[in-house]
Structures are given as structure tokens and as C-alpha cells.
Amino acid sequence: MKVLLTGATGYIGSAVTDHLVAAGHQVLALTRGTDPQHGRAWHGQLVGDTADPVSLAGAVTPEIEAVIHLAPPSGDADIDTAVVEALVTPLRGTGRPFVYTSGVWVLGATGEAQEVAEEAPTHPIGIVGYRPRIEERVLAEVTEGVRAVVVRPGIVYGRGGGIPAILVDRARRQGVPEYYGEEGVRWPTVHVDDLAELFVAAVERAEAGTIWHGVGDSAVPVRDLARAAGRAAGVLAAPQAVPVEQAAEVFGPLFAEALALDQSVSGAAARGALGWQPGRPGVVAELAFGSYRPVEVFGAPEGPETDAEVASIRSLVADVEQAQQNELVDRFLSVFRPEDPVWTTGHGKRLSGFEEIATFTRKVLPGATAESTAVYDVERVLFLRPDVAAVNVRQQPVRHDGTRIADRPEGRPFYILVKDDGTWRIGAAQNTVAVD
Ligand SMILES: NC(=O)c1ccc[n+]([C@@H]2O[C@H](COP(=O)([O-])OP(=O)(O)OC[C@H]3O[C@@H](n4cnc5c(N)ncnc54)[C@H](OP(=O)(O)O)[C@@H]3O)[C@@H](O)[C@H]2O)c1
Structure with a gap:
């Protein structure tokens, strides 16, 4: 028409x-x-x-x-x-x-x-x-x-x-x-x-x-x-x-x-x-996770296809947050690639391979949010390849009502994400405590 x-x-x-x-x-x-x-x-x-x-x-x-x-x-x-x-x-x-x-x-x-x-x-x-x-x-x-x-x-x-x-x-x-x-x-x-x-x-x-x-x-x-x-x-x-x-x-x-x-x-x-x-x-x-929050994007042309990829990446990081906040072990593990993932915690502990990450998560996640939790916001996405992205995340400690805990430092998670069969997952992750 x-x-x-x-x-x-x-x-x-x-x-x-x-x-x-x-x-x-x-x-x-x-x-x-x-x-x-x-x-x-x-x-x-x-x-x-x-x-x-x-x-x-x-x-x-x-x-x-x-x-x-x-x-x-x-x-x-x-x-x-x-x-x-x-x-x-x-x-x-x-x-x-x-x-x-x-x-x-x-x-x-x-x-x-x-x-x-x-x-x-x-x-x-x-x-x-x-x-x-x-x-x-x-x-x-x-x-x-x-x-x-x-x-x-x-x-x-x-x-x-x-x-x-x-x-x-x-x-x-x-x-x-x-x-x-x-x-x-x-x-x-x-x-x-x-x-x-x-x-x-x-x-x-x-x-x-x-x-x-x-x-x-x-x-x-x-x-x-x-x-x-x-x-x-x-x-x-x-x-x-x-x-x-x-x-x-x-x-x-x-x-x-x-x-x-x-x-x-x-x-x-x-x-x-x-x-x-x-x-x-x-x-x-x-x-909280979508179009109202600017994300710096590098390595991909501007346009709806890149927007859709960034939206999928934000959705994955939202999954990380949801899983952490609600202590959902299986959901947390589902964000990792099964093939040889590596995760270095904010305290510098390196977990190598899916089984090590799973064992650690089962041990530490239940009860981890009894007093406080955290929010995760994607700040920067660098597409190294169309199916590989380096993602900078800002992690802020919050109370259960979502308000910031002022005297607790932020984290700076860094994820290498890989898109396999249409789904983004974490291939490698490193968290760092921000001291300044
Ligand atoms: N946004 C909401 O949440 C919402 C909810 C319910 C209903 N609505 C209704 O939906 C309609 C569109 O809303 P919107 O949010 O898209 O508004 P908007 O972003 O302000 O867009 C208004 C549009 O109307 C044009 N326009 C304004 N005055 C005009 C005029 N005198 N002659 C010709 N065109 C004129 C503007 O053109 P220019 O480029 O020349 O300014 C612009 O294209 C409105 O009737 C609004 O009441 C909106």
C-alpha cells in the first residue's frame, strides 16, 4: 500500500x-x-x-x-x-x-x-x-x-x-x-x-x-x-x-x-x-539493559545488525547479573562456552576449564548474595571478529533494593565472548577490583 x-x-x-x-x-x-x-x-x-x-x-x-x-x-x-x-x-x-x-x-x-x-x-x-x-x-x-x-x-x-x-x-x-x-x-x-x-x-x-x-x-x-x-x-x-x-x-x-x-x-x-x-x-x-544506556562499540559498522549483536551481548551480561543476584548456579554456568573456558576471579583465582568453573560456582554462589549483590553494565564492545567480541563491563555492588553500597569497590569484568551457533557465550573472563 x-x-x-x-x-x-x-x-x-x-x-x-x-x-x-x-x-x-x-x-x-x-x-x-x-x-x-x-x-x-x-x-x-x-x-x-x-x-x-x-x-x-x-x-x-x-x-x-x-x-x-x-x-x-x-x-x-x-x-x-x-x-x-x-x-x-x-x-x-x-x-x-x-x-x-x-x-x-x-x-x-x-x-x-x-x-x-x-x-x-x-x-x-x-x-x-x-x-x-x-x-x-x-x-x-x-x-x-x-x-x-x-x-x-x-x-x-x-x-x-x-x-x-x-x-x-x-x-x-x-x-x-x-x-x-x-x-x-x-x-x-x-x-x-x-x-x-x-x-x-x-x-x-x-x-x-x-x-x-x-x-x-x-x-x-x-x-x-x-x-x-x-x-x-x-x-x-x-x-x-x-x-x-x-x-x-x-x-x-x-x-x-x-x-x-x-x-x-x-x-x-x-x-x-x-x-x-x-x-x-x-x-x-x-x-536497565537496553537502548537507554550508551555503549561504545568498535570494530563493526554502525547499523541495525551491529545493534542486534550488541543487544544480544547485553542480554548475556544481563543473564550473568540475574544468575548472580538470584544465585542460579546452572544459569550462571550456561553463560560459559563448554570448550575450555577460563575465568579469573576478582581475587586472582584462575579457574581453567568448564569443570573447574562449575565446581567453584557450586561452592561459592549459594549464599553469596545474602548481604549484598551487584549490577553489571556493558560499557564497551570491541568486535575482534564478527563472532568474537571483547567486552568491558562495570560491576557495582548494590543492596538488595538496588542502591549503591558506597564504601565497596567496583569490579571491572572483561569478557572475551564467542558466538557459536548464533549464541554469544563467555570464552574467557577476568574480573579486576577497581581501587581508584
Ligand atoms: N510518545 C508516547 O508515549 C505517546 C503515547 C500515546 C500517544 N502518543 C501520540 O502519538 C503521536 C506521535 O507521538 P510521538 O511521541 O512520536 O511525537 P514526536 O516524537 O514529538 O513526533 C511528532 C511528529 O509530528 C510532527 N509534527 C508536529 N507538529 C506538526 C505540525 N504542526 N505539522 C506537521 N507535523 C507536525 C513532528 O514533525 P517535526 O519533525 O516537524 O517536528 C514529528 O514528526 C502523538 O499524537 C502523541 O500524542 C504518543
């Missing part, structure tokens, strides 16, 4: 572009800037401003087979209605899809209710006050022969961006991770690449007049998310609750209210009816 996409340069729009193209569609990007954007996977680019609906006349030509409207609201209901009308009118009588992007904030606080579904009544908070009316306006186009569909994303994360990046930035600046409002606040979340796949599914096969929640995890405790954001920022301190009034001074009252909103929202309908399979790591894992 030839798909006209508004908001194509944005956070979600960039991922939607990638997944539409991967699914064989052509993206015509509507941008407000006139400069051609090189390096995008777009088929074409046309100029229009959603703050000026008149500029959109003629954007949807007869060759456009679908429209995805991702550009954010203007703040003026009349303007946004006029934008929808300008984009949707040329589709009338064609049965072609028009996908409007709303958001779960239109549901308001879900309170005690668990996993609110699409049929629930809307109770929009201030920042999205008139958005349900735009949703209704869009869905009314069904009677005009348009396959009108609404997608409501949860809080979007991944690719190092979105609202979680704001939490990482705040933690870095303040020296303490923050969350807003009450301690029990929960956010429905979705990985940006999973969400982009939902947009593709919606364009390809959502029925006319339907609403879909783009939600991977229905209710993530924001306190956990804040702790992970702190970790991404290198700040291992207990998360601090910031009252909404105080948050309003930083973010403005409308956004502060949204950040403090407690919601539990179901994304089950899209899984069932559209076959959507959101399977990427959850937001806490993504913050």
Missing part, C-alpha cells in the same frame, strides 16, 4: 516508517519542514502543517491507499477536526484505512479496575481533554465508506526515547531517580517497535470503526520504572516520589498530571483480533 504518514519524522513515526517498509508498503511522509530528509526509508515526501489545515488540501491524492495520522494535537479542537476532515474526505467511499493516533490518557485514572479495555468509557485528563471527540469524529467516517480506526498507545519506550528518556535525563540531572505523584502509580507501556507493528496490522486488517489499545504491559509500577531509569543514568539511588504540584513547576500542570496518572490498560484485544504479538523486552529491562 501507499501510506501517507503524518508525524513521520517523530519518535513513533520513525519506527512506523521502518515497519511499514519492512512489511512491503511505501511511505509518503507529510512533513512541515520543506527540507528534504535524506537517509529515511520514505518513498516520497510532501509538505503540510497540521496547525494549518488548509495546507493539507490535496495531500491525499487518489494514489494514497491509506493514511496514518501521527502528528500530535494542536491544542485546538477545531483545528484538529479540520485536519481530520482534510485528510479523510478524499478517502470517502473508497473503503481505505484512516488510522488516527490517540492515547490511553483519554481513559483517565482507571482506579481499582484492572486492565481496562477499549469499550470502557473515556474520562480524559486535561492534556487530552478534547481528544475523545476527535476519536468520535474519526470513527463517524465509517458511515462515509472509510475504514476508520483509532489506535491508543500506552507510554511508549524503546530506541532510547519517549517519556522514559525524560526520567533518565531527570535522574542524571538530579542525581536521584524520580517518579511523580503517589507511590503506587502504574503506567501501561508499549515498546515503540511493537507499537509500530500494531500500526501495520491496523492499516492492513483492522475493521472499520474499531479502537485498539497499543499496550504491551498493562500496568508497570512507575517506581520500578524510575529505579531502572536511574540505573540507565548511572544513578543507583532509591527512587524519590515528587508531588504533582512540584512536578508541575518542571513540566507544567497538564503534563505533570499525566505523569502521575495511575492506569491499568489491556492490550489483549489487538493480540486476539489482529494477531499482534508485542514481544520485545519490557520497559524496566529496556531501561
Whole structure:
């Protein structure tokens, strides 16, 4: 399909572009800037401003087979209605899809209710006050022969961006991770690449007049998310609750209210009816081990293939951490190659061969974390060959609540990893205590 996409340069729009193209569609990007954007996977680019609906006349030509409207609201209901009308009118009588992007904030606080579904009544908070009316306006186009569909994303994360990046930035600046409002606040979340796949599914096969929640995890405790954001920022301190009034001074009252909103929202309908399979790591894992944490990479070309290898390496190091923290002997051993691995401990004890490592691990790991544990962060990856990597890790001692033990030195594990049969494992490892 030839798909006209508004908001194509944005956070979600960039991922939607990638997944539409991967699914064989052509993206015509509507941008407000006139400069051609090189390096995008777009088929074409046309100029229009959603703050000026008149500029959109003629954007949807007869060759456009679908429209995805991702550009954010203007703040003026009349303007946004006029934008929808300008984009949707040329589709009338064609049965072609028009996908409007709303958001779960239109549901308001879900309170005690668990996993609110699409049929629930809307109770929009201030920042999205008139958005349900735009949703209704869009869905009314069904009677005009348009396959009108609404997608409501949860809080979007991944690719190092979105609202979680704001939490990482705040933690870095303040020296303490923050969350807003009450301690029990929960956010429905979705990985940006999973969400982009939902947009593709919606364009390809959502029925006319339907609403879909783009939600991977229905209710993530924001306190956990804040702790992970702190970790991404290198700040291992207990998360601090910031009252909404105080948050309003930083973010403005409308956004502060949204950040403090407690919601539990179901994304089950899209899984069932559209076959959507959101399977990427959850937001806490993504913050702690994924795209929010810069890694220096050497010896491999920039690009998605290298990114995928680095993600696999981070996942292996996350396994080391999980196994250590939970004293899982077999899981710890599974990170080593069976062929002649060598591990020199932080105290200089060299363990040679799998059996020696296994015997030592069985002896020392059970009970090792009774008082404290450690977090492991990949800092540098040098690809010596496509299937051999030298990896520098930072190991920090923490209490069981994840806060840093200040008077205990860090470790500097160094791993030589080998990729055998598609799986990275440790071929050789050395830990060193950092004394300065
Ligand atoms: N991020 C989330 O967690 C989340 C959650 C729920 C719903 N949503 C909704 O999803 C949509 C996209 O969000 P996002 O996070 O991808 O936002 P974003 O990163 O800020 O991107 C916004 C996009 O819209 C374009 N745009 C802004 N004003 C425009 C205008 N006047 N005319 C034409 N294009 C304009 C921007 O283009 P420029 O390059 O010119 O700036 C950019 O491409 C929004 O409607 C948002 O409310 C987002």
C-alpha cells in the first residue's frame, strides 16, 4: 500500500516508517519542514502543517491507499477536526484505512479496575481533554465508506526515547531517580517497535470503526520504572516520589498530571483480533539493559545488525547479573562456552576449564548474595571478529533494593565472548577490583 504518514519524522513515526517498509508498503511522509530528509526509508515526501489545515488540501491524492495520522494535537479542537476532515474526505467511499493516533490518557485514572479495555468509557485528563471527540469524529467516517480506526498507545519506550528518556535525563540531572505523584502509580507501556507493528496490522486488517489499545504491559509500577531509569543514568539511588504540584513547576500542570496518572490498560484485544504479538523486552529491562544506556562499540559498522549483536551481548551480561543476584548456579554456568573456558576471579583465582568453573560456582554462589549483590553494565564492545567480541563491563555492588553500597569497590569484568551457533557465550573472563 501507499501510506501517507503524518508525524513521520517523530519518535513513533520513525519506527512506523521502518515497519511499514519492512512489511512491503511505501511511505509518503507529510512533513512541515520543506527540507528534504535524506537517509529515511520514505518513498516520497510532501509538505503540510497540521496547525494549518488548509495546507493539507490535496495531500491525499487518489494514489494514497491509506493514511496514518501521527502528528500530535494542536491544542485546538477545531483545528484538529479540520485536519481530520482534510485528510479523510478524499478517502470517502473508497473503503481505505484512516488510522488516527490517540492515547490511553483519554481513559483517565482507571482506579481499582484492572486492565481496562477499549469499550470502557473515556474520562480524559486535561492534556487530552478534547481528544475523545476527535476519536468520535474519526470513527463517524465509517458511515462515509472509510475504514476508520483509532489506535491508543500506552507510554511508549524503546530506541532510547519517549517519556522514559525524560526520567533518565531527570535522574542524571538530579542525581536521584524520580517518579511523580503517589507511590503506587502504574503506567501501561508499549515498546515503540511493537507499537509500530500494531500500526501495520491496523492499516492492513483492522475493521472499520474499531479502537485498539497499543499496550504491551498493562500496568508497570512507575517506581520500578524510575529505579531502572536511574540505573540507565548511572544513578543507583532509591527512587524519590515528587508531588504533582512540584512536578508541575518542571513540566507544567497538564503534563505533570499525566505523569502521575495511575492506569491499568489491556492490550489483549489487538493480540486476539489482529494477531499482534508485542514481544520485545519490557520497559524496566529496556531501561536497565537496553537502548537507554550508551555503549561504545568498535570494530563493526554502525547499523541495525551491529545493534542486534550488541543487544544480544547485553542480554548475556544481563543473564550473568540475574544468575548472580538470584544465585542460579546452572544459569550462571550456561553463560560459559563448554570448550575450555577460563575465568579469573576478582581475587586472582584462575579457574581453567568448564569443570573447574562449575565446581567453584557450586561452592561459592549459594549464599553469596545474602548481604549484598551487584549490577553489571556493558560499557564497551570491541568486535575482534564478527563472532568474537571483547567486552568491558562495570560491576557495582548494590543492596538488595538496588542502591549503591558506597564504601565497596567496583569490579571491572572483561569478557572475551564467542558466538557459536548464533549464541554469544563467555570464552574467557577476568574480573579486576577497581581501587581508584
Ligand atoms: N510518545 C508516547 O508515549 C505517546 C503515547 C500515546 C500517544 N502518543 C501520540 O502519538 C503521536 C506521535 O507521538 P510521538 O511521541 O512520536 O511525537 P514526536 O516524537 O514529538 O513526533 C511528532 C511528529 O509530528 C510532527 N509534527 C508536529 N507538529 C506538526 C505540525 N504542526 N505539522 C506537521 N507535523 C507536525 C513532528 O514533525 P517535526 O519533525 O516537524 O517536528 C514529528 O514528526 C502523538 O499524537 C502523541 O500524542 C504518543
